[in-house]
Amino acid sequence: MSRVAYVNGRYLPHGEAMVHIEDRGFQFADAVYEVWAVLDGRLTDAEGHLARLERSLSELRIGWPRSRAALLTVVRETVRRNRIRDGLAYLQVTRGVARRDHPFPSPAPQPTVVVTAKALDLGAMEAKADKGVTVISQPDQRWGRCDIKTVSLLPNVLAKQAAREAGAYEAWLIDQDGLVTEGASTNAWIVDANGALRTRDTGANILRGITRATLIELAREIQIRVDERPFSLEEAKTAREAFLTAASAFVTPITAIDGVLVGDGRPGPVTRRLRALYLDHARRNAW
Numbered sequence: 001m002s003r004v005a006y007v008n009g010r011y012l013p014h015g016e017a018m019v020h021i022e023d024r025g026f027q028f029a030d031a032v033y034e035v036w037a038v039l040d041g042r043l044t045d046a047e048g049h050l051a052r053l054e055r056s057l058s059e060l061r062i063g064w065p066r067s068r069a070a071l072l073t074v075v076r077e078t079v080r081r082n083r084i085r086d087g088l089a090y091l092q093v094t095r096g097v098a099r100r101d102h103p104f105p106s107p108a109p110q111p112t113v114v115v116t117a118k119a120l121d122l123g124a125m126e127a128k129a130d131k132g133v134t135v136i137s138q139p140d141q142r143w144g145r146c147d148i149k150t151v152s153l154l155p156n157v158l159a160k161q162a163a164r165e166a167g168a169y170e171a172w173l174i175d176q177d178g179l180v181t182e183g184a185s186t187n188a189w190i191v192d193a194n195g196a197l198r199t200r201d202t203g204a205n206i207l208r209g210i211t212r213a214t215l216i217e218l219a220r221e222i223q224i225r226v227d228e229r230p231f232s233l234e235e236a237k238t239a240r241e242a243f244l245t246a247a248s249a250f251v252t253p254i255t256a257i258d259g260v261l262v263g264d265g266r267p268g269p270v271t272r273r274l275r276a277l278y279l280d281h282a283r284r285n286a287w
């Protein structure tokens, strides 16, 4: 089936969907984005992603291109037109098109809106999660506003590529103090010696993952303690369990970090329970 993309008010064949060469997203990465997981044709954590989009836009002083409801309708319609059952929906909003000049253009141009959707093989994702994935560490070379979900992702791309070349799924980014910030495109977690979950606090320079936020609530509901505080790479290597979260990975167990096995090198019981819990919640609340 041919893919369809939405660009500035029109649904187009994917191969014909284009933006202008002087779009500020292309020229300056002056743009923000969101990614929703699609399960059974419906968006998961829909409101959370929309709220974060609002925050990203407002931090960069890019206006809402449409009402929230209209934007969500476009995302859902793109999923529908692509007949996605399980997959990902992607939305990008740029500051718009203007003659290339660094300051914000005045008057503000109409923001550019692009929406795409792609299918994922949920069975293959489940198989990967059953086996667990490996990560390597990389220095965190990003800017100081990783809380804004911008498309300026070159350090993330380089770290992810280093992971792939090392045969790993993800790169965990390490700050100047030897502490894990997050993954190149996922949030980072461990289960510590007390059985508590640890993940970096949102006061740090990380993306405030929507999957992360939902999982914190779900874990607390079943009396699993969650400490939002840093952990070092060394602590991660000796943790009981480690895992990552993202819309594109849900909750995925990590079995080795830099070649060092985590626990017995198999997905741990806490992580497996949390994955099941998250998927069940995501499915039941998707729309």
Ligand code: PDD
Residues within 6 Å of the ligand: 035, 156, 182, 183, 184, 185, 186, 187, 207, 208, 209, 210, 211, 212, 245, 246, 247, 248
């Ligand atoms: N990435 N940290 C980073 C740097 C990310 O890029 C992402 C998401 C996350 C997890 O956030 P969430 O749970 O809201 O998906 C954490 C998306 C999936 C991407 O870039 O494709």
